[in-house]
Amino acid sequence: MKIELLAEKIAQLKKRPGASGGTLDQIENWLNNSYVLQRMRINPYYVTGDLVQNVKRITSEFLHGVKAGVFDLHWDIHCPHCNMMVDEFKHLGDASEMSLCPMCEREFKIDLEQVEVTFSLNQEIDTLQQREVCDLPPLLHNEVPDKLPDDELTLEQLPLRLSGIQLLHHPDYKRLFGEQVISERERVKIRAITIMFTDITGSTRMYETLGDAKAYNIVRDHFEIFFESIERCGGKIIKTIGDAVMASFINNEQAIMAAADAVASFREYNSTRQQEEWIQVRIGIHRGTALLVNLNNSSDYFGSTVNKAARIQNLSKSDEVSFSEEVYNDRAFLTALKAAGVSEIQKRVEDLKGIQGAQVAYTARINTESVIALSAE
Numbered sequence: 123m124k125i126e127l128l129a130e131k132i133a134q135l136k137k138r139p140g141a142s143g144g145t146l147d148q149i150e151n152w153l154n155n156s157y158v159l160q161r162m163r164i165n166p167y168y169v170t171g172d173l174v175q176n177v178k179r180i181t182s183e184f185l186h187g188v189k190a191g192v193f194d195l196h197w198d199i200h201c202p203h204c205n206m207m208v209d210e211f212k213h214l215g216d217a218s219e220m221s222l223c224p225m226c227e228r229e230f231k232i233d234l235e236q237v238e239v240t241f242s243l244n245q246e247i248d249t250l251q252q253r254e255v256c257d258l259p260p261l262l263h264n265e266v267p268d269k270l271p272d273d274e275l276t277l278e279q280l281p282l283r284l285s286g287i288q289l290l291h292h293p294d295y296k297r298l299f300g301e302q303v304i305s306e307r308e309r310v311k312i313r314a315i316t317i318m319f320t321d322i323t324g325s326t327r328m329y330e331t332l333g334d335a336k337a338y339n340i341v342r343d344h345f346e347i348f349f350e351s352i353e354r355c356g357g358k359i360i361k362t363i364g365d366a367v368m369a370s371f372i373n374n375e376q377a378i379m380a381a382a383d384a385v386a387s388f389r390e391y392n393s394t395r396q397q398e399e400w401i402q403v404r405i406g407i408h409r410g411t412a413l414l415v416n417l418n419n420s421s422d423y424f425g426s427t428v429n430k431a432a433r434i435q436n437l438s439k440s441d442e443v444s445f446s447e448e449v450y451n452d453r454a455f456l457t458a459l460k461a462a463g464v465s466e467i468q469k470r471v472e473d474l475k476g477i478q479g480a481q482v483a484y485t486a487r488i489n490t491e492s493v494i495a496l497s498a499e
């Protein structure tokens with residue numbers, strides 16, 4: 123590794139407005155003390171040390187470094203059974219649906235939750251040999267068992283890593299590399315994603331009483347407020363459908379934080395306006411498996427999780443959020459819900475259109491008076 127050249131490149135990266143000099147120093151220090159094997163595939167969590175919450179900031183500097191040609195970005199495909207890295211792709215557009223593990227001798231569906239995003243120094247700085255694919259997974263470093271597990275590893279069994287789905291939700295990824303989509307022919311599995319649907323309540327009446335032009339402006343204001351809350355809380359806007367918004371999050375608590383943040387902003391908006399101009403929304407949240415697809419050259423999610431999230435949203439009234447049993451069972455979500463000023467949750471059993479069997483769901487009213495301040499981190 124060319125240490126002087128690295129120092130020069132890091133100094134250049136520091137000149138970017140908004141660059142975090144301290145974070146870049148941390149990355150440089152880590153690199154200067156790293157082993158060759160660690161540097162071939164840099165997991166940003168290696169660099170964070172004990173402060174896991176700093177991974178977003180470190181990833182941000184890596185992404186700017188990729189843009190500046192200092193680092194290369196890799197999407198590493200791991201086998202879901204043994205976690206061995208079997209292949210990689212350079213761009214999301216090169217992702218395919220299936221891959222093969224030579225160790226397990228099994229084909230598997232690529233899961234963007236298990237795809238690990240790593241970085242390496244550009245060859246100009248570090249002339250490492252081309253990264254070897256097919257290295258032994260950490261789980262099997264000591265011995266290779268006679269029989270490999272049939273079951274897929276759970277997400278908890280995997281080492282801390284920047285997942286493909288985490289990268290897609292990183293604000294700087296879209297900012298720097300544009301809206302990257304998978305190939306139109308492919309669909310890629312995501313083991314777990316949180317989907318939120320929102321809709322304005324009473325918009326038909328709003329159009330009738332205010333007229334199209336005025337009502338349309340209010341709907342636009344509503345989108346602006348929602349988009350800001352969703353992005354500030356780490357979510358990604360997938361699409362709008364009429365007055366409705368569909369967004370994705372890497373976890374449930376971010377979704378409820380975005381919902382509470384938006385509802386608080388709508389109350390503030392409403393406080394200076396006549397009642398006919400009030401913006402009130404209903405929200406639905408569900409988490410599960412989905413397929414990432416390319417629809418008209420933008421990313422979209424497909425599958426029963428998406429349908430269920432949309433149906434659950436229909437259970438809510440103004441300023442209410444409804445969520446599935448899967449979301450309710452997440453402790454972190456309940457903590458965030460409490461922070462959002464929710465004091466009462468109503469359990470219900472409902473038939474949801476297009477979904478077989480009665481479904482347990484929960485509805486809560488967002489009381490924004492006690493909403494805690496949300497930070498960008």
Ligand SMILES: [Zn+2]
Pocket residue numbers: 201202203204205206223224225226227
């Ligand atoms: Zn395998």
